[in-house]
Amino acid sequence: MNNLETGSTLAPRDAVMLAAGALDANRRRTALIVLATAIGVAAVVLLASLGEGAQRFVSGQFEALGTNLLVVMPGRNETTGGPPPVLGTTPRDLTIDDAYALAAWRDIEAIAPVMVGNAPVSVASGLEREVNVLGSTASMQSLRHLEMVQGRFLPESDPERGAAICVIGSELRQELFGSAPAVGRWLRVADRRFRVIGVLRDTGMSIGTDFDDLVIIPVASAQMLFDRESLFRIITSVRPGGDLAAASAAVHDIIAQRHEGEDDVTVITQDSVVETLGRIVGTITLGVAGISAISLAVAGILIMNVMLVAVTQRRAEIGLLKALGARTADVRGLFMLEAVMLACGGALLGLGVGLGAAFAVGQLYPSFPVATPRWAMLTAAGVAVVTGLVFGVVPARRAAALDPVDALTRR
Amino acid sequence: MARDGDAGSAAMIRLAGITRTFHLGDSVVNAVDDVDLDIGAGEYISIMGPSGSGKSTLLNLIALLDRPSAGTYRFEGREVVGLDDDALAAIRRESIGFVFQSFHLIPRLTAAANVELPLTLSGVAPAARHARVADMLAAMHLADRAGHRPAELSGGQRQRVAIARAMITAPRLLLADEPTGNLDSHSGTQVVELLEALRREQGVTLIVVTHDADLGRRAQRRIRLVDGRIDADVSD
Numbered sequence: 001m002n003n004l005e006t007g008s009t010l011a012p013r014d015a016v017m018l019a020a021g022a023l024d025a026n027r028r029r030t031a032l033i034v035l036a037t038a039i040g041v042a043a044v045v046l047l048a049s050l051g052e053g054a055q056r057f058v059s060g061q062f063e064a065l066g067t068n069l070l071v072v073m074p075g076r077n078e079t080t081g082g083p084p085p086v087l088g089t090t091p092r093d094l095t096i097d098d099a100y101a102l103a104a105w106r107d108i109e110a111i112a113p114v115m116v117g118n119a120p121v122s123v124a125s126g127l128e129r130e131v132n133v134l135g136s137t138a139s140m141q142s143l144r145h146l147e148m149v150q151g152r153f154l155p156e157s158d159p160e161r162g163a164a165i166c167v168i169g170s171e172l173r174q175e176l177f178g179s180a181p182a183v184g185r186w187l188r189v190a191d192r193r194f195r196v197i198g199v200l201r202d203t204g205m206s207i208g209t210d211f212d213d214l215v216i217i218p219v220a221s222a223q224m225l226f227d228r229e230s231l232f233r234i235i236t237s238v239r240p241g242g243d244l245a246a247a248s249a250a251v252h253d254i255i256a257q258r259h260e261g262e263d264d265v266t267v268i269t270q271d272s273v274v275e276t277l278g279r280i281v282g283t284i285t286l287g288v289a290g291i292s293a294i295s296l297a298v299a300g301i302l303i304m305n306v307m308l309v310a311v312t313q314r315r316a317e318i319g320l321l322k323a324l325g326a327r328t329a330d331v332r333g334l335f336m337l338e339a340v341m342l343a344c345g346g347a348l349l350g351l352g353v354g355l356g357a358a359f360a361v362g363q364l365y366p367s368f369p370v371a372t373p374r375w376a377m378l379t380a381a382g383v384a385v386v387t388g389l390v391f392g393v394v395p396a397r398r399a400a401a402l403d404p405v406d407a408l409t410r411r
Numbered sequence: 412m413a414r415d416g417d418a419g420s421a422a423m424i425r426l427a428g429i430t431r432t433f434h435l436g437d438s439v440v441n442a443v444d445d446v447d448l449d450i451g452a453g454e455y456i457s458i459m460g461p462s463g464s465g466k467s468t469l470l471n472l473i474a475l476l477d478r479p480s481a482g483t484y485r486f487e488g489r490e491v492v493g494l495d496d497d498a499l500a501a502i503r504r505e506s507i508g509f510v511f512q513s514f515h516l517i518p519r520l521t522a523a524a525n526v527e528l529p530l531t532l533s534g535v536a537p538a539a540r541h542a543r544v545a546d547m548l549a550a551m552h553l554a555d556r557a558g559h560r561p562a563e564l565s566g567g568q569r570q571r572v573a574i575a576r577a578m579i580t581a582p583r584l585l586l587a588d589e590p591t592g593n594l595d596s597h598s599g600t601q602v603v604e605l606l607e608a609l610r611r612e613q614g615v616t617l618i619v620v621t622h623d624a625d626l627g628r629r630a631q632r633r634i635r636l637v638d639g640r641i642d643a644d645v646s647d
Binding site for chain 2: 009010011014018021022024025316317319320321322323324325326327328329330404405408409
């Protein structure tokens, strides 16, 4: 009888060695395929990292403001988050009195009525352009964590009194006054003159408001300037430890009382805004990562093509393996292994490159919280390997189906 | 080392009515046509005949590389015609060694790795494989060539590597298809003497297909094929 010591079929370890040997024998081909797969994986990982970073950046911005803010907007919106309907209901205006009525609730710490608009701003030198104008009160400073580089913010005063003073953003200051001191100077907003009493610290964008390029004036002044009573928003903060939901309900009650039983405002908590924005950014991330995953499919087709060529080129070798007693499954397994090893190599390299690139972005832009989500790594690598498997099936089956005599003799 | 005097009852190979039909376009060719053949264990047989007489086809059928279109084939007492691919592969792995005219060594593998391949396919553990390969290469006077790739070997050396590969699993049947066809006469003689020594010393059944008359005459039993039929079957 035969005296073969053990087993009767190809051991997995040996199969890996044989497949690796075949890949090693054709290094350029192997390198190109690994590269193609790696690019796809790296793209998915990097884009997902940037998307996750964007998501964290957005929530970071909101959390910096404190999650204890309630924003009251005129108009009723059935869902939380999102702006009130543009058409349809005609909500009652929010007034400064409404805003101060809210301050009476026990858990409300501070309130700031907000008006927005834009108006041409000019200085004596004749420079003029459209600038965002924000009307508010002294409490705006603490609610939005605004810091001053020069002068001071709007003073505590009767909100109904429209003083002719303003605070300007740093960019606007530079544009209007250059290197000359700004505090104490006058500027013209539409047809009114305002004295500059302070300049905001350079903060960049903060949730859609560019605090570097705007003029803040007392809310009553803004009402006069825009000839309008209704507020754009009321920003309120809830006392630390206060109940956000209860405060929100109280806001609705108070406004309803003041609006003849009509609860016609929308109250947004930071949480819901963060959640909504996070959902949007997340969807975009997923979409972009999905698009880059298409390149993985392309890599898969490349793998299939290369493996099909390999089957043709290595007919004699396949025939020999069969003549030497390799089972159909062994031959199929060897070719599948090659395809999967190519894909795995690409996945590993791609993960490395993608993570490296994400790290580099994080180093270059420290304020941008780049983070690679685990799902992106798993998905990218998983899709790459599955692609290798799927596109390896056809070549492997073809190899396994070769007739040994044919494969050995036909050239 | 069983050399059965009575090849009839203890035949290693028993072909009956074996036919192999090829369809070439519209024409149908019986490359092997109704062949009956019994081969006993330990025999030394040459198969000769003109080109296209079906020598290689018959050898491939005996090697279980090909399936007959008709007829029955008992290999070591077991009917093999109906077996599936993997069962045939198992018999090839364990019982049959094959030497090809063009060597069919895998270019990227060293001589040792080529010889090792059948053991690898059989799932033999690496340590045991390496020991056996080293012994086999030494027996073939190829110990100093173990690390060379086929391209670095002469034709005779390549064929000796191929014979080492065929013999590494200690098969009971060794088939050689024109083993000297790509070799000069000196290397060819060496290879033939090696095959004969293996048969003599290990009792392996040796079947050589050739159209080299000198080589053919060396066998104790000489079969001549013409048009797929056995034209002559002469024993010493």
